[in-house]
Amino acid sequence: MEQIRPAQLNEWLALHADQNPLVLDVREPWELQTASVKAEGFELLNIPMQQIPASLNLLDEDRPIACLCHHGMRSMQVAVFLERQGYTQVSNLTGGIDLWTAERDPSVPRY
Template sequence: MEQIRPAQLQEWLARHAGAQPLVLDVREPWEVQTASVSPDGFELLNIPMQQIPAALSQLDEDRPIACLCHHGMRSLQVAHFLTQNGFTEVSNITGGIDLWSAERDPRVPRY
C-alpha cells in the first residue's frame, strides 16, 4: 500500500489516468461538513470508517482508491482493511485533510 502526501496527489492521479480514481473520505459526516475537498480529476465518496465493512460492495476492487481522513490514521486503517479484502490499487493520503489544507488547498478549513 502506497503512502502519498496531498502534494503528491496530482502525480498519483496521473499514474491512474483513465481509471476513474476515487478519493474515499472515511471521516464522520460532521467532519465533512466542517471541511471538505473539491473533486478535481477524481471522484469523491464519503463513507465513515465504521461503515466501510458493510459498504464493501459499493467499491470496485480494481479501482484506484486513495483513502482520506483528518490526519491519516483512520484512512491508513481503512486502506489496510481494503487491501486485506482484495482491493489492489489502494493508497493512503498521509496527513489527511489537515495536510491537504497546508499543501494543496488553503481554502479548506483546518479543525
C-alpha cells in the same frame, strides 16, 4: 500500500487517469460539514470508517482508491482493511485533510 502526500495527489491521479481514480473520505458527517475537499480530477466518495465493511459493494476491487481522513490514521486503517479484502490499488493520503489544507488548498478549514 502506497503512502501519498496531498501534494503528490496530481501525480497519483495522472498515473491512474484511465482507471477513474477515487478519493475515499472516511471521516464522519460532522467533519465533512466542517471541512471538505473539492473533487478535481477524481471521484470523491464519503463512507465513514465504521460503515466501510457494510459498504464494500460500493467499491471496485481493481479501482485506484486513495483513502482520506483528518490526519491519516483512520484512512490508513481503512486502506489496510481494503487490501486484506483483496483491493489491489489502495493508497493512503498521509496527513489527511489537515495536510491537504497546507499542501493543496488553504481554503479548506483546519479543525
